[in-house]
Each structure stands twice: as structure tokens, then as C-alpha cells.
Amino acid sequence: MSGRARPSADPPILIVEDRDSLRAMLRHALEAQGHTVVEARDQPEAEAALVATNPAVVLSDLRLTEGDGFGVLRAAKDHDPQLPVIVMTAFGSIQDAVAAMKEGALDFLAKPVDPDHLMLMVERALGQRRLATENMILKDELAQRRGAPHIVGDDAKLKQVSQSLHRAAATDTTVLLEGESGTGKELFARALHALSPRNDGPFVAINCAAIPETLLETELFGYEKGAFTGAGQRKPGKFELAHRGTLFLDEIGDLPLSLQPKILRALEEKRFERVGGTATLQVDVRVVAATNRNLKAAVAARQYREDLFFRLSVFPILIPPLRDRPGDIPMLARYFMEKFCRDLNKKPLALSPAAEEELCAYAWPGNVRELQNCIERAAILTEGETIHPRHLNLSFRGPTLAAPADEDGGPWSRIDLSGTLAEASRRTLLEVERRKIEQALTEAGGNHGRAAEILQIGYKTFTAKLREHRLE
Ligand SMILES: Nc1ncnc2c1ncn2[C@@H]1O[C@H](COP(=O)(O)OP(=O)(O)OP(=O)(O)O)[C@@H](O)[C@H]1O
Ligand SMILES: [Mg+2]
Structure with missing residues (x-):
């Protein structure tokens, strides 16, 4: 040679x-x-x-x-x-x-x-x-996808969620996962699929908030050739693709009113027609839906059909926000540290006691996703072997658990810019909204009607927002 x-x-x-x-x-x-x-x-x-x-x-x-x-x-x-x-x-x-x-x-x-x-x-x-x-x-x-994803945490509240998940997995019931942004709804949906007898079948996800209303119907139900200009050939929808598997309807709270009756029928009868088609298709699909909106409030505000709400919430599972299970914070932080060090080809990092204390004191409005982003950034920034508070950049952020947010919201440097543009914007807007509502409530001495007037929004909108921010 x-x-x-x-x-x-x-x-x-x-x-x-x-x-x-x-x-x-x-x-x-x-x-x-x-x-x-x-x-x-x-x-x-x-x-x-x-x-x-x-x-x-x-x-x-x-x-x-x-x-x-x-x-x-x-x-x-x-x-x-x-x-x-x-x-x-x-x-x-x-x-x-x-x-x-x-x-x-x-x-x-x-x-x-x-x-x-x-x-x-x-x-x-x-x-x-x-x-x-x-x-x-x-x-x-x-x-890897078939294998149940790794769910970290041993808080009693999370264990309960896990138990419900196992119970639901054995059945074909529709499951509604409720939780704030970043609590792990998608992760739990995947786990549910992996634990179910359908794990050999597909897991098909669709985000109802991310797709324009006009496209959502064809995405969900597919279309026939010639159904509209540009429909060159038949395309199957997500309901069809999820046959014998699990369909994950993410952000179901953002489903437009116009589509709600069709979804309801598909959920109840597992039957639908493609757009532009006459044949009725029958599928074998388990639906898992997720929402970070309070659907009950949306029903009260007439933005959501009550019958669909009932159909979806046969088996509701509420994933608690991270601030309600602070014991899981160090565990999750270490899990992400290990993961990122592996991804970045870095030596394993340690967490200084002061850093751990800061992590535990912070309120994590963006929940596990925010913690994950924070640890990823820290893992990149840390030159030595230990993550210290300065790598976490938390002192500039908003609310901590120990000292709730007050009026010194101040300069841009205090705003958490982690995550994608959409995430950062949504988090910031929500935070502003919540603070404004709290301020109005204080000003109005707790009177909801007066607070709504101060904010110049309708009373119904105001109470819906109170529920959304869990300020009731
Ligand atoms: N208990 C957990 N253990 C490990 N990783 C977790 C856990 N909870 C959430 N994560 C991770 O946090 C990130 C956010 O989770 P996920 O996307 O499932 O949240 P979500 O509730 O769907 O958020 P959103 O409402 O913003 O869509 C993901 O990367 C997920 O893997
Ligand atoms: Mg999600």
C-alpha cells in the first residue's frame, strides 16, 4: 500500500x-x-x-x-x-x-x-x-424520538404531573396541557406520546398560533388538487399524517373562532374532509393540546367555544411554573450545565454556592426555558471551572422571589433579552402588562372597575387579563 x-x-x-x-x-x-x-x-x-x-x-x-x-x-x-x-x-x-x-x-x-x-x-x-x-x-x-424525553425535577407537584401523564398515556383520551410559557408543555406532550402504546406511530406537532388563520385549515386537514389557486396537487394535513400516532395541537388557545367547530368535529368523530374535497376521512389519532392561555377565561370572554373547551379538557394536566417548585431549580441548572458542556466540548462546570442562591431567588417568569437560556449563556461566558453570579447576569433582571418587583424597572440593561426575538418581546410585554395592572389595582384600592377605567380597557378584558396573569 x-x-x-x-x-x-x-x-x-x-x-x-x-x-x-x-x-x-x-x-x-x-x-x-x-x-x-x-x-x-x-x-x-x-x-x-x-x-x-x-x-x-x-x-x-x-x-x-x-x-x-x-x-x-x-x-x-x-x-x-x-x-x-x-x-x-x-x-x-x-x-x-x-x-x-x-x-x-x-x-x-x-x-x-x-x-x-x-x-x-x-x-x-x-x-x-x-x-x-x-x-x-x-x-x-x-x-431517540421514540424514547421518552428526559424530564428533570423531583418536586412533589411535578411528580403528580408525571403520574397523571402515565395514567393518560395508557388511554386514548384527549389531554390538555396547561402551563405558562417555557414550563415544558411540548416536552410533556412528547413524553406522553413516547409512553403511550402509539409510540411506534408518528408524533405530529402543529402550532396554532404560528400559522396564519387562512392557512391553518389546510395545514390541519390538507387539501385536494385544485382546491384553490396554487393547489397543484393533493396535500395531506396534520390530522392525516398523525394517523395511528399523536397529534400535538400547540397553543390551542389561539385557535381562531372560525376553525373551532371543525376541530371539535374532528376531535369528536375523528372524521374530516380535506379542503376542496368531498370524501370523509376517518383517522385514528390521539390529540394532545397545549395552552398558556387560561381557556376558561377565553370562554367567558366569548373568544372560545365552550363545547370545544369541554371537549379539550377531558383530561387536563396543569404544569406548575418554575417559581412554584424552586427545589427543582438547582437540579435543572446542573442538568443544563452538563448538557451544554457536552455540546460545547467543555470540561464539566461547577456552580458556586452564591450562584446557586441567586438562581433559587429569581422568579423565572420565562420558566424552564429561561433557566436553560441563562445556563447556556453562563456556560459560554465562564472561562474557569465554576459558574459565579456574574456569569448569570441575574441581578439586572426583574423580579426575584425574595423581593418582588417594585418601581425601579429602569434602564434597558435591566431587561432580559435572552431567547428568540419572539420570546424576549413576549416576556417583556407580559411583564409590562402585569406591572401596569398591579399598579392600577393599587391605585384603585383593589376595585376592579376603577382599575379597568384607569387602564382604559373594558371590564371583561380586565378580568380576563387578571386571570391570565393569575392576579385574581
Ligand atoms: N422538567 C424539565 N426537564 C428538562 N428539560 C425541561 C423541563 N421542562 C422544560 N424543559 C426544557 O425547557 C424548554 C422549554 O420547554 P417547552 O418548549 O416544552 O415549553 P413550553 O411549555 O412548550 O413553552 P411555550 O409555551 O413557550 O411553547 C425545552 O428545551 C425543554 O426541553
Ligand atoms: Mg411550546
Whole structure:
């Protein structure tokens, strides 16, 4: 074997051929196409090259001075059963070629080798190899998705949630996950699916708040070819895609009133029509819905159909905000520290007692997601081996558990900008809204009507907001 391979990230092609002139010809042809090549003259050299270079494709003569192509083929398959091997045979020895293919060779080339034919075959072999790799990655991902996600925390309130989750998982009941933003609703929805007998089926998620009203119906129920301008061909909706699995309707509180009757029917009868279609489809789907809005309040405000609300809340599960289970904060922080250090290829970090104290004192309006973002930033910022309070940047943030927010909201530096634009904006707006409401309530001496007047909003809107912010 000669190790003249050019440095390249791609694995090389291994040529096994005892005749120097032919080997050189093959090498030039392949290198001209940008491939990296490793050469071997006989079976022992080929076996060593297999281990040393992990080739992507093997191109081997059947007759060699030491050993033979069949031996190379077996060694290659031994090394990696997915490794494509192309054998070269002398003109007239087609039987050998057939025998090699029976033993697992991908294809054969008759000598004298036609370079164009060789290239075609090599490209095909590389393509097959890529497919096999992708397939493996997908399978891994699938296995991971099927496995229940890791839920951290051992607060009694969270344990109760977990118990309810297990109980619901065994049934086909519709489950409603309620909780503030970032409490883990999606995580629990995935866990529910993974724990259920449907875990072999798909988990299909749709965020009802993220899709414009006009598109939501086609996303949910699909459409027929020609249903509207641009509907070039039939497209299945999420209900269909989730057949025999779980459909996760995220932010169900934002479902427009116009669509609510259709969803109700789909939930009750598991039947629907595609947009522009007449055939009624029947699916076997378990629905898990999630909301960070108080649906009851939305019903009271006539923004939500009562019948749909009842249908959705057959099995409600309330995920408590992080501030109500402060004991879980250090545990979650350490879990995220480990995770990010692994992701960032950093040595494991420790948490200083002062930092832990700060984490526990903070109110986490953005819940677990905010904590996760905070730890991620700290893990990046920490140069040493320990996370200290200065890495957490919490003293600039708003409310702490010990000392609730007062009027020194002040400069921009105090605003938590972690997370995505949407997250940061929503969190900040909610925070402003809550403070404004609290201020109005104080000013009005607790009188709801007066507070609503001060804020110049309707009484109903005001009480809905009180519930939303859990200020009742
Ligand atoms: N108990 C937990 N253990 C581990 N990770 C958690 C836990 N709770 C939440 N997380 C993580 O926190 C992040 C936010 O969770 P998730 O997206 O499920 O929240 P959500 O309630 O759906 O939020 P939103 O209402 O904003 O959509 C995710 O990365 C999730 O993996
Ligand atoms: Mg979510």
C-alpha cells in the first residue's frame, strides 16, 4: 500500500490491483474527478488499508498475486457490511463476476476498464453509501424520538404531573396541557406520546398560533388538487399524517373562532374532509393540546367555544411554573450545565454556592426555558471551572422571589433579552402588562372597575387579563 492520498475530509476509494500500470491509470482517472485514492497491490495490503483508511468504496481486481479479490471482498464486508465493493474481471471470466456478486459485491467491471463506465459505477456506489449513512442517522433520530424525553425535577407537584401523564398515556383520551410559557408543555406532550402504546406511530406537532388563520385549515386537514389557486396537487394535513400516532395541537388557545367547530368535529368523530374535497376521512389519532392561555377565561370572554373547551379538557394536566417548585431549580441548572458542556466540548462546570442562591431567588417568569437560556449563556461566558453570579447576569433582571418587583424597572440593561426575538418581546410585554395592572389595582384600592377605567380597557378584558396573569 502506498499512502499517497491527498488530504481530504472525504473517505478515499481503495484500489486493489497488482499491475502497476493499470493501478496508476485507475488512480489518475479517479483523482481527475476529485476523488481521494488509496492503493494496494494484494490482499494483505488491502486488508491493512481497510483498517487504516476506512474507504468509502473498494475497487478490486479478482486475481491478485497474493490472495485474491474474493478475499478482499470478504475482508471488506467484515470490516463494514455496508461498504460497496466493485470487482474487476478479465474479459471472458463472467462466472467469477457473478460469483463475486453473490458474495456481496455491488457490481463488476470487465477489463479493459472503460474510464467512463468506472466513474458511473463509483458515483453509484458513493450514492448508495450516502443513503446507507443517512438511513442510519434517521434511524438513530427516530429511536431517540421514540424514547421518552428526559424530564428533570423531583418536586412533589411535578411528580403528580408525571403520574397523571402515565395514567393518560395508557388511554386514548384527549389531554390538555396547561402551563405558562417555557414550563415544558411540548416536552410533556412528547413524553406522553413516547409512553403511550402509539409510540411506534408518528408524533405530529402543529402550532396554532404560528400559522396564519387562512392557512391553518389546510395545514390541519390538507387539501385536494385544485382546491384553490396554487393547489397543484393533493396535500395531506396534520390530522392525516398523525394517523395511528399523536397529534400535538400547540397553543390551542389561539385557535381562531372560525376553525373551532371543525376541530371539535374532528376531535369528536375523528372524521374530516380535506379542503376542496368531498370524501370523509376517518383517522385514528390521539390529540394532545397545549395552552398558556387560561381557556376558561377565553370562554367567558366569548373568544372560545365552550363545547370545544369541554371537549379539550377531558383530561387536563396543569404544569406548575418554575417559581412554584424552586427545589427543582438547582437540579435543572446542573442538568443544563452538563448538557451544554457536552455540546460545547467543555470540561464539566461547577456552580458556586452564591450562584446557586441567586438562581433559587429569581422568579423565572420565562420558566424552564429561561433557566436553560441563562445556563447556556453562563456556560459560554465562564472561562474557569465554576459558574459565579456574574456569569448569570441575574441581578439586572426583574423580579426575584425574595423581593418582588417594585418601581425601579429602569434602564434597558435591566431587561432580559435572552431567547428568540419572539420570546424576549413576549416576556417583556407580559411583564409590562402585569406591572401596569398591579399598579392600577393599587391605585384603585383593589376595585376592579376603577382599575379597568384607569387602564382604559373594558371590564371583561380586565378580568380576563387578571386571570391570565393569575392576579385574581
Ligand atoms: N422538567 C424539565 N426537564 C428538562 N428539560 C425541561 C423541563 N421542562 C422544560 N424543559 C426544557 O425547557 C424548554 C422549554 O420547554 P417547552 O418548549 O416544552 O415549553 P413550553 O411549555 O412548550 O413553552 P411555550 O409555551 O413557550 O411553547 C425545552 O428545551 C425543554 O426541553
Ligand atoms: Mg411550546
